[in-house]
Amino acid sequence: MTAITSLPHPAIEDVRLTDVLFALSDPARLEIVRELADGPLSMAECGATNPDLPKSTKSHLMKVLREAGVVRNEPDGRRRVLSLRRSELDEAFPGLLESVLGARTDPVG
Amino acid sequence: MTAITSLPHPAIEDVRLTDVLFALSDPARLEIVRELADGPLSMAECGATNPDLPKSTKSHLMKVLREAGVVRNEPDGRRRVLSLRRSELDEAFPGLLESVLGARTDPVG
DNA sequence: GTCATGGTTCCATAATAGTTGAACCATCCT
DNA sequence: AGGATGGTTCAACTATTATGGAACCATGAC
Numbered sequence: 001m002t003a004i005t006s007l008p009h010p011a012i013e014d015v016r017l018t019d020v021l022f023a024l025s026d027p028a029r030l031e032i033v034r035e036l037a038d039g040p041l042s043m044a045e046c047g048a049t050n051p052d053l054p055k056s057t058k059s060h061l062m063k064v065l066r067e068a069g070v071v072r073n074e075p076d077g078r079r080r081v082l083s084l085r086r087s088e089l090d091e092a093f094p095g096l097l098e099s100v101l102g103a104r105t106d107p108v109g
Numbered sequence: 110m111t112a113i114t115s116l117p118h119p120a121i122e123d124v125r126l127t128d129v130l131f132a133l134s135d136p137a138r139l140e141i142v143r144e145l146a147d148g149p150l151s152m153a154e155c156g157a158t159n160p161d162l163p164k165s166t167k168s169h170l171m172k173v174l175r176e177a178g179v180v181r182n183e184p185d186g187r188r189r190v191l192s193l194r195r196s197e198l199d200e201a202f203p204g205l206l207e208s209v210l211g212a213r214t215d216p217v218g
Numbered sequence: 219g220t221c222a223t224g225g226t227t228c229c230a231t232a233a234t235a236g237t238t239g240a241a242c243c244a245t246c247c248t
Numbered sequence: 249a250g251g252a253t254g255g256t257t258c259a260a261c262t263a264t265t266a267t268g269g270a271a272c273c274a275t276g277a278c
Binding site for chain 3 (some may be wrong): 005007042043044055056058059060062063075077078079080
Binding site (some may be wrong): 054056057077078 | 267268
């Protein structure tokens with residue numbers, strides 16, 4: 001049984017490359033993805049970089065990432081666990097996540 | 110000497126990953142990049158997929174790609190030659206272009 | 219049950235991005 | 249010089265996206 005509070009996630013075959021690229025094209029979202037690359041985090045744990053980000057805003061950033069197929073958002077007690085859909089994305093778009101996570105974010109110098 | 114009609118291009122060190130990802134996140138722009146992956150094209154040659162795209166619109170798409178650091182736009186007689194900044198991007202963001210160009214664009218099935 | 223916690227959703231507003239005709243500009247050709 | 253060609257820029261409009269407070273919803277603790 002799926003809990004009512006589960007949020008919809010696209011099947012990996014339905015994930016569009018351009019949507020993934022768009023989701024990753026925002027600095028705040030990319031930072032979240034970088035954090036999740038080290039393992040799942042709850043909402044509260046995630047986004048340590050932006051400590052004073054309103055929760056509705058953070059929730060919206062997560063929604064964009066989730067609907068693009070980049071992250072999973074699973075209920076766990078009264079928290080939610082965010083995780084990068086890494087293995088699925090690696091199959092769908094080989095090398096993409098690796099290159100993005102390995103790349104510099106800011107201009108050099 | 111640089112001709113007056115040259116357009117500004119960011120130095121590769123100043124190119125931001127998020128700007129590149131954003132530029133690639135639009136289907137029309139991504140299609141242009143795919144075409145340019147096979148070699149430089151003039152404006153008129155490029156965008157064969159969208160034959161009835163107004164030229165101002167196409168010019169704007171190119172501007173986004175150019176300002177993000179993805180393509181070069183060099184005057185050549187009364188035409189302009191568009192080219193992918195491939196080797197520069199490969200150095201700045203190893204593997205990124207390869208994975209994007211190699212990936213499927215549309216959902217499977 | 220009540221309450222605090224952790225989070226989503228709704229709504230209104232602000233900001234950014236896309237579209238396109240018209241005007242413009244430079245080049246080549248005669 | 250004039251005209252056609254290939255393209256950029258401008259301006260106005262539309263559309264999409266971001267932001268964040270307030271309301272709401274589950275869960276766990278008591």
